[in-house]
Amino acid sequence: MSASVAVLDYGSGNLHSATRALAATGAQVTLTADAEQAWEADGLVVPGVGAFAACMAGLEAVGGPAIIRRRLDAGRPVLGICVGEQVMFEAGDEHGVVTAGVGVLPGRVERLRAERLPHMGWNTVAAPQESLLFAGVAGERFYFVHSYGVHEAHWPTGALLTWAEHGGDRFVAAVEAGPLSVTQFHPEKSGRAGARLLRNWVASLA
Template sequence: MTLVAVLDYGSGNLHSVTRALAVTGAEVVLTADPAAAVAADGLVVPGVGAFAACMAGLEAVDGPRIIRERLASGRRVLGICVGHQVMFGLGSEHGVETAGVGVLPGVVEGLAARRLPHMGWNTVDVPAGSALFAGVEDERFYFVHSYAARALPEAEGVAVTWAEHEGDRFVAAVEAGALASTQFHPEKSGDAGARLLRTWVAALR
């Protein structure tokens, strides 16, 4: 059976993500053990709240090293919400800049919108040939955030899915080698989110 580890570093949405992944048929473990996180077929890094707090939690369980080590050896990682944001090089919140894991180039910053947070269902602009969004290219997903990466340099092998809130365009998801990450919450996105998670788990086999 496919083994998926959800990295336990104190984030608030760990259990909802764990339950959603269990529905895919994978064996799911919630763990802060670095060896278990490295050894699993897939690693999921959830996250809610502030960028700096999530990075502090990740560093306390050696998360950045685990993520980089897995990706360097082609072992899949899925980041969700702030777990997606911390994959970027820098987070800028309330005038405080915090270094991220840095496996994606770019800055996570505040959205330029009147209504914040951006909360609710939104469509996404999926690139042709996306593996992660196969079968759900035209669906809506559930977002809750006030910050996002609003630019990502084009690079070979990197597929970027975009979304907009009040005309402000931001990165909704990234597929880059063994890394997949989503600004939205697939575990809160109904049938479309469940299918996306099944697709990600199926690719681990």
């Protein structure tokens, strides 16, 4: 039986593209704001586009932070994408306004230090050899659209970090920390490499 995946519906703009890409892996995908459906699924996906504060407000409106924490506390997989990655950190600083995040990863989301922003387009990433997400896609390019990211943090023991660089600025491209996986790039917009990454994640739910 194929894995069940819930995509958390909290008003973010790329929900449907993420849902389609996940369905293409063969998973049974449901787009939902219902807490119990989000809990019961084998995997929960939290996409996101736009501003950190707006995404957090949307998440809080559907009880998203509590759903995410409940799943992670129980060891149940969660995947965050783009701003859905960023909100997993402790805080986001946009235009001098600091907004609290879900706080399941240490660190602060800050404006990238590159001269040209946004960072938009295809970029390679440096993933650790032990990575499950990036199995079979080492050296491939992924699609980024963002002006903010995480530069450093006191990472959890055993966390696997994948890095990328734009304009000489090194930032976190992905984190794998126990049941939590996050990507700053959009796997659903990253062609065959992104499709393989999503298949890798869905396969880990079995």
